[in-house]
Amino acid sequence: MTKTIFSYLTIFIFTFTLFFILQGYGSFKKLSFQDSYYAENNLDKSFFKQLNSNFLNSSEIMLSAKRFFYDEQFKLAIECFNFFINNYPDRVDSSVYAFLAESNYETNQIFTSEIISLIDKSLYLDPSDTRALSLNGLRFFKERKFKDALKNWSIALENSSNLKEKESLILAMNLALKELNK
Template sequence: MSNKFIFFLIFILSSFIYILFGGIDNIERKSFESFYSSDRDIDYYENLNSRLDSLLKLNSNTPSQMNLLASRLLVDGNYDQASKVFDFYIFTYPEIVDTNVYSSYAESIYLANDMNFNDQITLLINESLYLDPSNYKALTLKGLNLYKEKKFNEALKNWAIALDSVETEDQKKSLIVVMNSALKKLEINKNKSTN
């Protein structure tokens, strides 16, 4: 036997053993890891949608991977892509969707939609609040929607509940700022009605 044939046979046997014991899932997991840990250069952003589509087609994705990916895309400001992954997550794993997934999905659509509300966002906020009436993010978004509708008292009620559930000092400060703005609007409206 020639050396080339032996090399080829060893290569085929090694590949078979790897797939048999490591599985194709390991190869697919590497795709997820490379997507998640890749550098944020110009190629990353130019190929983001196609890479994301390829990743969502893998059968080895886990719910935690998808949730982590969607959350990271949201934090990185890739709102359309985050929405796509949250949508995939909700469709693929409906039995484990929690209040935070609904509220984060609502936030990603809201931000992708130039901070305008629509029926889908409202539905997601309501789903989130149904599961947890004190969800900070959902209450904040609901309050913002009420504020835009000039329902300042209702907005304040939602934000007051959210204030008890905030996770960081920055979130607390942001809520206090919008609450003060709503209070000023109420004061202006009160002064207009008494004149």
């Protein structure tokens, strides 16, 4: 009995060593990446099962929506933001509408009437919401309404505390000024 266990163990160690020599450490790293990738995708699926079963509270939904947004999974972010708006209307603030508007814009790269309405709702709730102002400025810039774009971006610049956002706004404003002076 111990001889068979010993021989199976020897075969296993030999096979493992042979695999490691032929395939190398990179295969283990690749397998680890695949496991984490599939785990993340399954997490997203299980998240929406929980979302539909009302297992998550409003804070968890909002954090998940922002996670999807920053991971550039805009369709998932849109679902979360819409769920949040429909189920927790008393917790909706300007940032929710601004994030939803930007998620919709990033999905199609066009300004629809729905996106404009979301921007307007956001600015109604907070006229200094930098995300909504920046997006609104971009809309005006694309419509070649450079003065309106500059107005929105200057208000956003005034209210922003993020240095990278300020740099981006200054670059956009310089571009709008160049177009305005043509």
